[in-house]
Amino acid sequence: MIGTACHGCPDPTSTCSPEKFKAMKFRSSAITLAAALALPLSILAGEADLTVVAPYVRMVPPGTPNSAAFMTIANDGTNDRRLVKADSPVARAVELHSHTNEQGLMRMRQVRAIEVRAKSRTELKSGGYHVMLIDLRQPLKEGETVPLTLTFDDGSMSKVDAPVRKPQALLEAEQASAHGKH
Numbered sequence: 001m002i003g004t005a006c007h008g009c010p011d012p013t014s015t016c017s018p019e020k021f022k023a024m025k026f027r028s029s030a031i032t033l034a035a036a037l038a039l040p041l042s043i044l045a046g047e048a049d050l051t052v053v054a055p056y057v058r059m060v061p062p063g064t065p066n067s068a069a070f071m072t073i074a075n076d077g078t079n080d081r082r083l084v085k086a087d088s089p090v091a092r093a094v095e096l097h098s099h100t101n102e103q104g105l106m107r108m109r110q111v112r113a114i115e116v117r118a119k120s121r122t123e124l125k126s127g128g129y130h131v132m133l134i135d136l137r138q139p140l141k142e143g144e145t146v147p148l149t150l151t152f153d154d155g156s157m158s159k160v161d162a163p164v165r166k167p168q169a170l171l172e173a174e175q176a177s178a179h180g181k182h
């Protein structure tokens with residue numbers, strides 16, 4: 001086979017075949033990828049700027065397909081951050097959601113990201129932003145903890161163990177009815 005010089009081929013002998021060129025291109029992109037993978041080390045230093053406070057997962061009756069996780073995310077850093085992804089082994093799908101009032105109806109909507117501004121905190125709470133746990137793989141029992149992995153726009157990740165808790169409204173209703181029995 002007659003060697004043809006491929007445009008951009010790093011092989012100085014100019015005996016480059018399209019196959020060889022492809023293989024070389026692949027190798028150089030693999031190196032770029034390795035360099036990119038080494039990058040998060042420098043990002044980890046900034047991770048301490050983000051703190052996840054009081055996470056919990058809403059207890060739901062057995063057989064309920066979905067639940068949600070709530071928490072406060074504090075950003076002590078000087079850069080605005082965005083929560084871009086959440087994962088949990090307890091659900092088949094995990095989405096970031098907001099609640100919006102549409103003509104008097106509260107609707108949940110998937111959002112691309114939840115912003116946590118610099119020197120600020122964002123509350124994920126019932127009726128607002130939440131981490132939606134869709135299609136639960138197992139029932140969530142009170143007192144258990146649910147592992148959550150949160151990914152931010154700078155590539156940093158936070159691993160959180162969120163206890164399963166009854167929703168505040170239910171707790172208050174229970175307390176009120178307990179008082180009623182006096």
Ligand SMILES: [Cu+2]
Binds near residue numbers: 109
């Ligand atoms: Cu939701």
